[in-house]
Amino acid sequence: MNNLxxxxxxxxxxxxxxxxxNELALVGxxxxxxxxxxxxxxxxxALNLQPRTAEMLELRGLLDGAEDRSYATVGDGHFAMxxxxxxxxxxxxxxxxxxxQAEIEEHLEERLAAQGTKVLRDSEVIGFVxxxxxxxxxxxxxxxxxxxxxxxxxxxxxxxxxxxxxxGVDFPGVDGEGFGVVADVLFDKVPDGAQKQWRTxxxxxxxxxxxxxxGLIPLGEPGLYRFTYGDRAxxxxxxxxxxxxxxxRQAVLDSYGASSTVAEIRWASRFSDAARQAAHYRAGRVLxxxxxxxxHFPAGGQGLNLGVQDAMNLxxxxxxxxxxxxxxELLDTYEAERHPVGAQVLHNVAAQLGLTPRSHETRALRAxxxxxxxxxxxxxxxxxxxxxxxxxxxxxxTSHPALGSRLTDQDVTTATGPLRPxxxxxKGDFVLLTTTQDHIEAARAHSTRLTTQLVTQxxxxxxxxxxxxxDGYACxxxxxxxx
Numbered sequence: 001m002n003n004l005x006x007x008x009x010x011x012x013x014x015x016x017x018x019x020x021x022n023e024l025a026l027v028g029x030x031x032x033x034x035x036x037x038x039x040x041x042x043x044x045x046a047l048n049l050q051p052r053t054a055e056m057l058e059l060r061g062l063l064d065g066a067e068d069r070s071y072a073t074v075g076d077g078h079f080a081m082x083x084x085x086x087x088x089x090x091x092x093x094x095x096x097x098x099x100x101q102a103e104i105e106e107h108l109e110e111r112l113a114a115q116g117t118k119v120l121r122d123s124e125v126i127g128f129v130x131x132x133x134x135x136x137x138x139x140x141x142x143x144x145x146x147x148x149x150x151x152x153x154x155x156x157x158x159x160x161x162x163x164x165x166x167x168g169v170d171f172p173g174v175d176g177e178g179f180g181v182v183a184d185v186l187f188d189k190v191p192d193g194a195q196k197q198w199r200t201x202x203x204x205x206x207x208x209x210x211x212x213x214x215g216l217i218p219l220g221e222p223g224l225y226r227f228t229y230g231d232r233a234x235x236x237x238x239x240x241x242x243x244x245x246x247x248x249r250q251a252v253l254d255s256y257g258a259s260s261t262v263a264e265i266r267w268a269s270r271f272s273d274a275a276r277q278a279a280h281y282r283a284g285r286v287l288x289x290x291x292x293x294x295x296h297f298p299a300g301g302q303g304l305n306l307g308v309q310d311a312m313n314l315x316x317x318x319x320x321x322x323x324x325x326x327x328x329e330l331l332d333t334y335e336a337e338r339h340p341v342g343a344q345v346l347h348n349v350a351a352q353l354g355l356t357p358r359s360h361e362t363r364a365l366r367a368x369x370x371x372x373x374x375x376x377x378x379x380x381x382x383x384x385x386x387x388x389x390x391x392x393x394x395x396x397x398t399s400h401p402a403l404g405s406r407l408t409d410q411d412v413t414t415a416t417g418p419l420r421p422x423x424x425x426x427k428g429d430f431v432l433l434t435t436t437q438d439h440i441e442a443a444r445a446h447s448t449r450l451t452t453q454l455v456t457q458x459x460x461x462x463x464x465x466x467x468x469x470x471d472g473y474a475c476x477x478x479x480x481x482x483x
Contacts, residue, residue, distance in 0.1 A: 006032045007322045009137050009150040011125045011163050013037075015046075015101060016290030016307035017156030018108035018119075023315025025115040026060070026428040027449070029322050032148060033117070034139050036124040036157075040109070043267050044100035044184055046304035047217065047226060048074070051086055052388030053305045054093040055409060056312050059425035059472050065107045071220025072098025072198035077386050079300060080352035081215075082370050083201045084383040090408040091389060098198050098220070101304060125162050128153055128286070135285045151322055154287045154314070156307070161292035169288070170279040173295075173346070176272025178211065179239065180230030180297075183248045183268035187223045191216065191256035194225065210358045214255045223263070229255060232273065232356055243268035273297040273353060275346045281335040289314055294342040299352040300386035302345050309388055313338050316428060316470035325449070337393050348385055393473055402466050402474040412455045424451045425472065433458060434465035439478060443467070 008024055010017045013035035024031040049057070049066065057063040074096040076083045086094035109119060126145070127138040135153040139146055155163025164171065190196075194216045195204065205215025211233035217226040229251045245265045252262055277294045281287055290307030314334045320326035357363040372378050384390025395403040407425075411418040412433060424431045429451040432443050440452040449470075458466060465478035 005149040006030045007151050008318065009034060009148060009153045011153065011155050012157035013109065013119045014156060014158065014290065015104050015108065015304050016311050018105060018112060019308045019311035020154060020156060020289060020315050021117060022108060022112050023311060023428065024319055025112060025117045027319045029319050031117055033119045034123040034125055035119050035121050038122040040102065040105060042102050044102055044219065046101040047098060048301045049097040049099060050301065050305040050387045051091045051093045051095065053308050054097055055091060055406065056309065056472065058409065058422045061426045062111060066097065066099060066104065069103040069107060070097045070099040074098055074198055074200065076201050077300065077383055078201040079382045079386060080355040081205045082373050084373060084379050086383050086387065088376065088380040089384060089389040090410065092409050096301065125157065128166055130285045152285045152287065152318060154289060155292040156290045157292050159291045159295045161288065163286060164278060164288055164292050167283045167286055169283060171276045172279060173276030174274065176235060176274035178230060178232035179235050179270055179272050180228060181243050181268060181270055183227045183243065184219065184266040185225055185227045185248065185252065185262055186264040186266065187225065188261040188263045189259065190223060191260040207357050208255065211356065227252065235272065236270065239270050239272055243270055271298060275350065277342050277346055281339055282332065287314065287334065294346065296346050296349045297353060299349045302386055305388060306342065306345055310338050312471045341391060395475060398477065400477040402460055402477055405474055407468055407472040413457055414453065414455055419453065424453055425470065427451065428470050430470060431468045432465060436464050439465040
């Protein structure tokens with residue numbers, strides 16, 4: 001039984017765990033990632049990066065590699081399968097990036113390895129104990145059980161999280177009433193009307209009855225589609241039971257008729273409309289992120305993105321705590337900021353499910369809601385909600401319009417020409433943009449994890465400095481002195 005040590009143990013090598021590990025390794029924190037599976041599954045699973053997630057990856061120079069692996073640029077999102085555009089949010093990425101989860105995981109794991117950190121696969125977390133100074137994790141491999149000591153443990157180990165269960169943290173919510181199936185299907189003959197390339201959310205899914213639904217999303221390879229179907233009013237006796245190929249073939253036949261033929265079914269899995277959220281994201285030296293902290297029906301394509309954004313919020317705070325530059329007060333803001341965001345996602349997913357056309361009244365409600373979405377203000381609100389662009393964190397002190405808001409990454413003017421601010425975030429530092437050298441000298445006296453940039457002008461009047469956190473949200477501003 002080994003007895004090694006590290007700064008942080010991350011349980012789970014999905015997108016959330018890998019993003020968190022990258023954030024920690026970037027600033028020199030020693031991190032070990034424990035993953036139960038012996039190898040990457042290669043399964044497509046989630047299919048999209050929302051605009052805000054794309055912005056965050058750009059902050060670390062990670063987006064180019066993701067774009068290289070993507071197969072689609074989708075010019076809108078959706079709320080209850082009603083398309084919403086990204087106008088009015090000032091983002092450089094007013095679209096979803098179509099990319100399978102497997103590709104995101106491979107990309108993040110490769111970047112992590114380039115930083116000198118490897119995922120320990122075939123390593124299943126089976127228990128842990130913590131005291132005021134450390135956490136000891138027990139994990140199992142083919143060679144037997146091992147112990148690993150760390151300053152912190154983060155559970156990124158999915159909806160059935162061993163870490164969450166070990167903490168005994170409540171996971172309140174509602175059990176699912178209905179179910180769905182996702183399957184990657186290769187067609188000999190593609191159903192009539194199906195998109196050949198994924199460019200929009202329009203007409204990719206629809207109700208087929210009062211509680212049933214179906215949808216098709218092209219996956220880039222000719223004839224290969226994500227087929228989704230289900231029934232909001234019917235639940236299988238065993239949600240964990242395997243989805244047979246015969247079941248999927250019958251669902252294709254029922255949905256699209258005999259003229260559509262299936263050559264191959266590459267993967268299939270069930271999901272439900274259960275919704276739960278951990279009561280707390282932190283208990284002592286153990287934290288939760290991603291699906292370990294929240295689960296919901298996959299409405300709006302929010303799940304993977306919510307977890308990656310959890311990791312970006314937690315990463316710099318945990319790193320600062322490990323390195324001794326911050327105390328519990330900073331680490332506690334992870335739950336304070338991200339728990340309300342997770343709760344809001346569960347709330348908007350429930351609202352989307354409420355627009356299921358089950359009756360004359362709900363069909364009328366859905367049609368009425370679709371008309372409202374055509375209003376620019378409503379469209380912008382909903383798009384900001386499902387994309388993450390609308391997240392704004394609470395700040396204290398002045399009421400400057402930048403505070404708590406995200407970096408929009410519009411070019412700023414410097415003495416040597418235009419500069420894209422995201423390029424300043426690649427090291428994971430705080431970033432100070434200012435029109436005066438005085439603020440740069442004062443800031444450097446207080447922090448070593450700081451990148452500074454002198455600019456000729458800032459986007460806000462009467463402002464001569466703005467400080468951004470490593471995750472790209474403004475946390476401090478300085479006004480132009482009165483003359």
